[in-house]
Amino acid sequence: MQLDGHIISGEFDESANAFLLRKVKHLSTASILNKKQLHALTDYLHKHKHEDDGQVxxxxDQILVRLNQEEVEHFLNDLDKVKTWYH
Structure with a gap:
């Protein structure tokens, strides 16, 4: 399954039960998120989404990507879509 969200793009590998993250904002990447990692990320962002400075x-481990509050909300919406694909 393919996701072209507001902040992230990637594809879900059903056989591996993992999401391959291909793009964050305008930057290309190749990161794999398993179910546990995705839940940890979404939990953290939900707890900190109202911080004035956003998130980074x-x-x-080298390129910093700043997300303002609105982008954090969009990122969470994208991740919520991905969450439904895990089994």
Whole structure:
């Protein structure tokens, strides 16, 4: 299954029960999120989504990607769609 969301893009691998993250905002990446990692990420973002400064993600432990409050909401909406694909 393919997702082209507001903040992220990628595809879900049903056989591996994992989401392959291909793009965050305008930056390409290749990260795999298993169910536990996705839930941890969404839980963290839900707890901190109202912080004035937003959030910062890192890609490849080197590239910082800033998300403002609105982008965090869009990111959470994208992740919520992916959540439904896990079994």
């Amino acid at each position: 993600l890192t890609l490849y």
